[in-house]
Amino acid sequence: MASQVLVAANRGPLSYALDADGTLSSRRGGGGLVSGLSAALAAQPEALWICAALSDADREAVRRGVSEPGVRMLDIDPEVYDDAYNGIANSVLWFTHHHLYDVPREPVFDAAFRRRWDSYTAYNQAFAEALAEEAAEGASVLVQDYHLALVPGALRELRPDLRIAHFTHTPWASREFLDMLPDDIRSQLVWGMLGADRLGFHTWGWADNFISGATMDDVRGVASAFFPRDGQSGVHHRRTTADGSGYGEKRFTAVTQYPLGVDEEDLRTLAHRPEVDDKLAALRAEVGDRRTIVRVDRTELSKNVLRGLLAYRELLTVHPEWRGRVVHLASAYPSRQDLEVYRAYTASVRELAAEINEEFGTEDWQPVLLSVQDDFARSLAAYRLADVALINPVRDGMNLVAKEIPVVSEAGCALVLSTGAGAYEELRGDALTVSPYDVSATAAALHEALSMPPAERAERTKRLAAAATALPPAAWFTAQLDALRG
Numbered sequence: 001m002a003s004q005v006l007v008a009a010n011r012g013p014l015s016y017a018l019d020a021d022g023t024l025s026s027r028r029g030g031g032g033l034v035s036g037l038s039a040a041l042a043a044q045p046e047a048l049w050i051c052a053a054l055s056d057a058d059r060e061a062v063r064r065g066v067s068e069p070g071v072r073m074l075d076i077d078p079e080v081y082d083d084a085y086n087g088i089a090n091s092v093l094w095f096t097h098h099h100l101y102d103v104p105r106e107p108v109f110d111a112a113f114r115r116r117w118d119s120y121t122a123y124n125q126a127f128a129e130a131l132a133e134e135a136a137e138g139a140s141v142l143v144q145d146y147h148l149a150l151v152p153g154a155l156r157e158l159r160p161d162l163r164i165a166h167f168t169h170t171p172w173a174s175r176e177f178l179d180m181l182p183d184d185i186r187s188q189l190v191w192g193m194l195g196a197d198r199l200g201f202h203t204w205g206w207a208d209n210f211i212s213g214a215t216m217d218d219v220r221g222v223a224s225a226f227f228p229r230d231g232q233s234g235v236h237h238r239r240t241t242a243d244g245s246g247y248g249e250k251r252f253t254a255v256t257q258y259p260l261g262v263d264e265e266d267l268r269t270l271a272h273r274p275e276v277d278d279k280l281a282a283l284r285a286e287v288g289d290r291r292t293i294v295r296v297d298r299t300e301l302s303k304n305v306l307r308g309l310l311a312y313r314e315l316l317t318v319h320p321e322w323r324g325r326v327v328h329l330a331s332a333y334p335s336r337q338d339l340e341v342y343r344a345y346t347a348s349v350r351e352l353a354a355e356i357n358e359e360f361g362t363e364d365w366q367p368v369l370l371s372v373q374d375d376f377a378r379s380l381a382a383y384r385l386a387d388v389a390l391i392n393p394v395r396d397g398m399n400l401v402a403k404e405i406p407v408v409s410e411a412g413c414a415l416v417l418s419t420g421a422g423a424y425e426e427l428r429g430d431a432l433t434v435s436p437y438d439v440s441a442t443a444a445a446l447h448e449a450l451s452m453p454p455a456e457r458a459e460r461t462k463r464l465a466a467a468a469t470a471l472p473p474a475a476w477f478t479a480q481l482d483a484l485r486g
């Protein structure tokens with residue numbers, strides 16, 4: 001049966017593992033997109049989620065016809081998928097939007113890049129075709145993230161009757177970084193996105209970056225202007241015809257912010273399951289009556305885990321009074337380990353944590369408890385135990401952890417938050433804010449956070465939690481769907 005509401009995202013709500021005896025088991029996917037979208041879709045039982053098979057086990061599930069209701073996994077050729085996901089989405093687009101390039105060496109746009117870009121285009125086309133196949137007449141399609149930036153344009157070609165939205169869960173690159181892409185690639189990227197009727201970002205900052213990039217003079221064939229219409233920002237555009245002799249249809253793409261928040265009740269329920277209680281008891285036994293500084297991230301370059309550890313080391317050096325009285329609970333669970341740069345980063349995180357433990361640890365005190373397992377229950381237990389939350393990304397679309405910890409921390413927590421997080425726009429008033437690069441300022445903020453009087457901490461946490469829950473996933477999704485349906 002054709003669907004009225006469809007979402008498309010690279011990662012699905014679950015992924016499969018194949019045991020030695022050939023049994024398939026499923027588990028929840030990681031990262032902010034999956035947690036937000038899964039929560040949103042719980043209230044949309046009719047919706048169809050189209051995602052990619054990410055691994056051999058997922059492909060096996062597709063072949064065996066194993067699936068969950070409301071989910072369709074696409075079995076894309078593994079080489080095409082690898083080039084599109086690792087080669088372009090995570091090595092080029094992710095680095096461009098997060099400004100992560102080590103510029104003396106990167107980026108390099110050569111023949112190998114062109115081959116990968118062709119795969120990225122094919123992979124986007126596969127999503128567009130699956131959506132075109134599954135969508136009812138006039139259906140609403142909500143495409144997610146940088147993996148699928150070309151889908152809106154490709155889908156509009158196939159099915160002009162559909163209402164198409166795209167939401168970006170990452171930042172959008174500043175003009176300088178967007179400008180690094182080869183001209184024709186930048187143009188394809190922007191035109192792919194402009195195929196949508198509506199584009200969503202977590203903050204106005206990222207939305208403005210998109211508008212400014214899309215209206216750059218040299219994005220080929222774009223005759224565009226940007227001005228608010230009915231209080232709505234966006235881009236007017238007309239594409240030059242293939243022979244360059246004129247312009248095609250004039251269209252408007254609205255560009256809006258939808259700052260994803262968390263659902264207080266759901267999160268509290270999750271955080272108080274017996275499994276989490278057990279993990280909490282175990283953590284309490286390890287930590288004793290010491291204060292805790294908590295962080296939970298994928299081991300992701302943009303999360304800035306290394307400078308966080310350096311700041312903790314500086315705290316213990318400059319404020320020796322905290323030695324033996326604080327523990328840094330750092331969860332940095334594995335992510336994107338197919339990429340060498342992520343494996344090296346993960347190794348550096350482990351080394352630095354070990355160095356700090358070596359330098360300051362005593363017989364009965366381990367300064368850093370690093371967990372590199374993807375253990376959701378343990379992460380929630382750490383949230384509950386948090387006295388201080390350390391969220392210091394260099395650049396991050398939103399950062400839901402910054403919103404989750406204040407909601408579940410039991411004694412209220414002081415939030416140390418960098419200016420690079422999208423969440424900074426909403427939480428800055430009650431956080432201790434730092435530049436992500438300034439290790440000394442971060443160390444000083446950690447000291448201030450640990451020293452904050454309990455009453456002030458409780459007050460700030462209350463306001464942080466209120467801001468964090470302003471737009472929970474279901475409302476975030478419905479707002480976009482309603483706007484799309486006009």
Ligand code: G6P
Binds near residue numbers: 336
């Ligand atoms: C970010 C991206 C998501 C992605 C998640 C986890 O939040 O915006 O699209 O799913 O990271 O990354 P992964 O590569 O494991 O899907």
